[in-house]
Amino acid sequence: MPAPRFIDLTGPEVAALPVDTVAVLPLGAIEQHGPHLPVSTDYVTATEVAQAAVAEVAEHGGASVVLLPGLAYTKSDEHHWSPGTIWLSWETLMATLVDIGRSLQTSGITRLVFVNGHGGNSALGQVACRELRRRFGLRTFFAHLGGPPPDQRARPTAGGEMGLGIHGGHAETSLMLHLRPELVQMDRAVRRVPEHLATYELVGFGKPVSFGWLSDDFGPDGHIGDPTTATAQEGAERFAAAVAHVAAAVVEAARFDPAPPA
Numbered sequence: 701m702p703a704p705r706f707i708d709l710t711g712p713e714v715a716a717l718p719v720d721t722v723a724v725l726p727l728g729a730i731e732q733h734g735p736h737l738p739v740s741t742d743y744v745t746a747t748e749v750a751q752a753a754v755a756e757v758a759e760h761g762g763a764s765v766v767l768l769p770g771l772a773y774t775k776s777d778e779h780h781w782s783p784g785t786i787w788l789s790w791e792t793l794m795a796t797l798v799d800i801g802r803s804l805q806t807s808g809i810t811r812l813v814f815v816n817g818h819g820g821n822s823a824l825g826q827v828a829c830r831e832l833r834r835r836f837g838l839r840t841f842f843a844h845l846g847g848p849p850p851d852q853r854a855r856p857t858a859g860g861e862m863g864l865g866i867h868g869g870h871a872e873t874s875l876m877l878h879l880r881p882e883l884v885q886m887d888r889a890v891r892r893v894p895e896h897l898a899t900y901e902l903v904g905f906g907k908p909v910s911f912g913w914l915s916d917d918f919g920p921d922g923h924i925g926d927p928t929t930a931t932a933q934e935g936a937e938r939f940a941a942a943v944a945h946v947a948a949a950v951v952e953a954a955r956f957d958p959a960p961p962a
C-alpha cells in the first residue's frame with residue numbers, strides 16, 4: 701500500500717482526518733559524505749525510511765498517519781567547508797520548523813513525528829519539539845532511523861569502527877548500497893576512523909562529555925568511519941530494521957499521553 705501523502709489530499713480531506721492523525725516529516729540534509737557517497741545521502745535515507753514506515757502503518761493499522769514532504773536542507777554547518785554542502789542556519793531551520801508546525805495546527809493536525817536522518821539536526825530538533833508543544837499544543841516527537849543519533853552511540857560497529865563510524869562510514873554506506881547503489885563509488889571508499897579518540901575516557905562520541913566539532917577536524921576527506929566493509933545485504937537489513945523502528949514509533953506516538961490515567 702502506498703504511503704498516504706499529505707500533499708495529495710484536498711483541503712477538506714485534510715480537515716476531515718481523524719483526531720490524533722500523526723503527520724510524519726522526514727529531515728534529511730544535503731552535505732558532503734566523503735569521496736564515495738552522494739551529498740543526498742541523509743535526505744535519501746530519511747525520506748525512504750519514513751515513506752516505507754508510513755506505508756506499513758497505513759497498511760497494518762494502529763494509527764491514522766500522513767507523510768509530509770521531506771526537508772532536504774537543514775543544519776549541516778559542520779560540513780560548511782566542503783563543496784556540495786547546502787545548509788541552513790539554526791535560526792532559519794528553527795523558524796521553518798515552527799512555521800510548519802503552526803500551519804499543521806491550523807490544518808487540524810495535533811501530532812507530529814520528525815524522522816531524522818542527519819545527526820546535526822538532533823539538538824535543534826529537540827528544542828523545536830518543545831517550542832511547537834508550547835506555542836501550538838502539538839504532540840511532538842523526534843525519531844532517529846535506528847535509535848539515538850550516531851554521536852550518542854557508545855557501541856562498536858562492524859568494520860572495526862570502535863563506535864566512531866558516525867558519518868559516511870559502514871552503516872550509511874551499506875544503506876546507500878541498498879537504496880541507491882548507482883550513486884555509491886566504492887572504488888573511492890577509504891577507512892577514516894579517528895582511533896585516538898578511544899583513548900579519552902570522558903570526552904568523545906557516546907561518552908559523558910560531548911564536544912563541538914567540524915567534519916574536517918578529523919581529516920581532509922570529511923567522512924568518519926570505515927565504508928570499505930559496507931555491503932548491500934547489510935544495508936537491506938538496516939533499512940528493514942529502521943522502517944520497523946519508525947513504524948512502531950509512529951503507532952506509539954499516536955496514543956502517547958504524558959499525563960497519568962484518570
